[in-house]
Amino acid sequence: MTQRRVSTGNRVSTVLARQLGGQLLAFREAAGLNQSRAAEVLSAQTAKVAKMERGWVPFRDPDIIALCKLYGVEDAEVVDGLLRLAKLDRDRRKAKGWWSALDQGNLREYIAMEDVALKVRLWQLSVIPGLFQTPEYTRALAVPEISPDEIDHIERVVDVRRRRQARLYGDHPLQVHAVIWEAALRQMIGGPRAMGQQLAHLRELTELPNVHIQLLPFRAGGYPGVGGPFNILSFADEGAVDVIHMDGLGSTVWVEGEQESAAYAQLFGRLCAASLSPYDSVQLIEGIGKEMSE
Structure with a gap:
């Protein structure tokens, strides 16, 4: 799949967000749960979980922690990695980080x-x-x-x-x-x-x-x-x-x-x-x- 940022209206799908969403999707399916159950934990609509798993929205740390707990993901290093990935995605959307000043977009x-x-x-x-x-x-x-x-x-x-x-x-x-x-x-x-x-x-x-x-x-x-x-x-x-x-x-x-x-x-x-x-x-x-x- 060619590197891209996909935009639809106010929604933007990034490589980072798709990766994070894919990880959470894999954890949910491994736990045998559906999107409705995940939405209940977040006190949100099922559509929000769908958008998260497809990388359409930036991720909030409390949502990631709650979903990992629901899915039985207890490895602190794994959870921390997901949180860092989410922060990086938020920073990338705001063009933050030492690498944001690099000339080449692909390298960034x-x-x-x-x-x-x-x-x-x-x-x-x-x-x-x-x-x-x-x-x-x-x-x-x-x-x-x-x-x-x-x-x-x-x-x-x-x-x-x-x-x-x-x-x-x-x-x-x-x-x-x-x-x-x-x-x-x-x-x-x-x-x-x-x-x-x-x-x-x-x-x-x-x-x-x-x-x-x-x-x-x-x-x-x-x-x-x-x-x-x-x-x-x-x-x-x-x-x-x-x-x-x-x-x-x-x-x-x-x-x-x-x-x-x-x-x-x-x-x-x-x-x-x-x-x-x-x-x-x-x-x-x-x-x-x-x-x-x-």
Whole structure:
């Protein structure tokens, strides 16, 4: 499903609200309850529950808490994630948040989602993922994309990367499982020194308990996922519907359906199965790093 904001009259459906509504819908159906029962708890009309589940309206925290209690959702982390998602949606509608000043609308939408996600699974073919990039690597990567009179843009890109990477640390860090094709580690972005630093940083990240990195080696031969890179963002428990993000040249695609989400999760699983183990991936990272330093 292509990324969009759908508007009908005074109602606006956003990616964030649809995701939150879909989570609550899944919880309601798992509890075996209908919309009328949910409406009773909210002292509202059934139409309100329908609008919430379709992402047509912003969500109030008391409504989310009441519905989670009704549906038997007791995991505090899951409930907190839904509340943060609701706040983010409200802020996005008001254009709040550090990411609201970004030039690219598509990038704003993705970072807004990533900022409240609990887990990200990503598949990358040609470059080191943004969450793992060093400033030197980011600068070298950005140079061919800009004109000489836009040189200040590079530092803005570096700052965005730095802010995103802050989520890898702290009390409740973002859980990241990345599968990266070997080509991304061998592409000489910025020269041997910059790549050496990047590989050393990648090696350091593997020590974080919330970062899981696997490399898909050249010797794997044919592999799934040749269609392009993608990110899977998770906001609740393992059984909830995820959102898939794919960024192409001049366009962004969000995949939000339950069947589509499951298909990408299966594809990611096949990529993991075809890749090296985390231990062997570290050995390959170190081996490529030594080759570049010789």
